[in-house]
Amino acid sequence: MHAGKTQIVILGGGFGGIYTALELEKRLRGDLTVEMSLVNRENFFLFTPMLHEVAASDLDPADIVNPIRKLLKRTRLFVGDIRSIDLEKKKVLVCHGGEQHAHDLQYDHLVIVLGSVADFLNLPGVQQRALTMKSLSDAIRVRSRLIEHLDEADFECCPALRESLLTVAVAGAGFAGVETAAAVNTSFVRP
Numbered sequence: 393m394h395a396g397k398t399q400i401v402i403l404g405g406g407f408g409g410i411y412t413a414l415e416l417e418k419r420l421r422g423d424l425t426v427e428m429s430l431v432n433r434e435n436f437f438l439f440t441p442m443l444h445e446v447a448a449s450d451l452d453p454a455d456i457v458n459p460i461r462k463l464l465k466r467t468r469l470f471v472g473d474i475r476s477i478d479l480e481k482k483k484v485l486v487c488h489g490g491e492q493h494a495h496d497l498q499y500d501h502l503v504i505v506l507g508s509v510a511d512f513l514n515l516p517g518v519q520q521r522a523l524t525m526k527s528l529s530d531a532i533r534v535r536s537r538l539i540e541h542l543d544e545a546d547f548e549c550c551p552a553l554r555e556s557l558l559t560v561a562v563a564g565a566g567f568a569g570v571e572t573a574a575a576v577n578t579s580f581v582r583p
């Protein structure tokens with residue numbers, strides 16, 4: 393970061409963050425008084441609308457990710473975990489690396505697009521037992537669990553146990569829920 397330049401810091405490298413950076417790069421083309429940084433936990437942009445296809449083993453994890461450094465020409469990527477935002481002092485605390493080394497990122501303008509977290513609505517048992525479906529690691533976990541259950545059911549002679557291994561309840565019927573239910577269904581009916 394260079395002193396004297398206007399610093400724009402974007403927090404989050406999902407749809408909101410990446411498209412904000414792309415648009416700002418377009419609008420500020422040629423304006424060298426501005427520097428832009430984007431902070432994200434991962435160094436890739438995840439195409440969530442296809443996440444369920446990874447869970448259903450229809451796609452490989454690498455098929456739905458794009459390196460952020462390749463997508464953005466001018467915006468500097470900082471891979472790390474955002475810990476706090478000091479609105480008065482206009483700085484963001486970011487930790488990164490194996491030792492969680494801490495950095496203060498100073499900003500003039502801040503864009504916060506950190507997405508959402510799964511809301512379990514305090515429904516008994518859901519948070520304790522359910523797998524979430526938000527990140528790439530979530531989809532890989534669902535995929536492994538499905539394969540594990542299909543394998544186990546294949547040689548299960550007790551009909552009740554077999555049925556429970558082949559029964560999946562999806563909590564939530566938004567994009568993630570409906571698409572995941574359809575993906576699980578196709579992986580169960582596949583020959």
Ligand SMILES: Cc1cc2nc3c(=O)[nH]c(=O)nc-3n(C[C@H](O)[C@H](O)[C@H](O)COP(=O)(O)OP(=O)(O)OC[C@H]3O[C@@H](n4cnc5c(N)ncnc54)[C@H](O)[C@@H]3O)c2cc1C
Binds near residue numbers: 442472507508
């Ligand atoms: C399975 C699934 C299917 C979907 N299908 C569709 C669809 O078909 N059509 C549609 O319109 N929408 C769909 N959605 C919804 C869509 O993915 C979201 O609306 C969209 O991702 C929201 O964008 P965002 O940038 O706000 O958040 P996200 O895309 O979630 O991005 C937030 C980013 O911030 C990062 N982050 C969060 N906290 C921190 C932190 N503390 N430190 C560092 N980084 C952090 C995350 O790692 C992430 O990269 C789907 C969602 C899912 C989960």
